[in-house]
Amino acid sequence: MTDLELELRDLAAHLEVPPAPPLLGVVLARLARRRRRRRQLAFAVAIGIATLAVALAVPGSRASLLRFFHLRGATVTLVDRLPPLESGGSLGQPISLDSAPFRLLLPSGRRPEQVYAGDGGYWLRYPGLLLFELESGPGADIVKKAAVGTTDVEYVDVDGEPGIWIGGRHAVYLPGGKPRAAGHVLIWKHGRLTLRLEAAVGRERALAIARSVR
């Protein structure tokens, strides 16, 4: 070793190096945080897979899934083609407005022409407008399929609650019901209820009606 190398070794002993801080606690805390984040991510992925499985389990579904929209109580799947569909059909058993086990919400507080119990929920019929109300619970999911390219589907906000607007023809599967054809529909959450409004109106008008329910 040359003199210069010896001097460099000697210099090392005279360097101002702060004492090493204890690293173990911080490192272990960071590793624990990372494990928690990975568990949360795995949980989110599992939920996503379960939602996809629910969408795929709908009878008669053969079309390939391309994209789906979800909120608690409702799933909309974009597919490349719609299954064979029936139009119209009975809405269920006519009942009085006060017969439902929960208070039915009314657009602008207006009473409907008729109320029906059917498809696992309650139909409120107005001139040119149908409102379906469903209490959240296991198996109480509205599943819809919309065809890519012919139907607009997007997330919307209804007074701070999440909603989905479906502009165009699509298939609707109500709990326990057969697949039916449907037109413009807005689905949104309102507390424990999932509401579905079907009318020949545009997105903004549908949102205005949705915001008026009380």
Added chain:
Amino acid sequence: MQTPGEEALVERACRGDPAAFEELVVAYQSLAFRTAFVIAGDAADAEEAAQDGFVKAHRALGRFRLGEPFRPWLLAIVANEARNRRRARGRRAALALRTAAEPGASGDDPEEAALGSERRERLLTAVEGLRDDDRDVLACRYFLELSEQETAAALGIAPGTVKSRTHRALSRLQEELR
């Protein structure tokens, strides 16, 4: 050099034994911090680099080749973190000498002590004036006393490059001190 005890510890850590990894952190935290500090020149950067180094090493344990020495593998990760911080800062914080004790306090000739201190000051200034890659190789070899192999691993260069770069850096230093 790796002792048989350390090899077993590393093997346990690689198999997911958290207690073994904790022992490795305790054993190497001081060297990891010192390595990062010598490269980055800043205590806060060095602490972060050492922490990140251990976290990344833990993540990479599955890829560690059992039987290989653990120390240079860990130092390579830590040194890389320290260099990244130095790069992000845009400039290197210079190392400094410890404050000298009262002249004659150690029993040495005060004049000799003053000359020694002046010489060390010049030497450190010359080291800090070198290019980053020359300075890093000298820091690893002489300040951290790493072997050529360990220096090569820590800096991510070939052992032959460590040799030639050390030779070049010492020559430049010699020139500077003339």
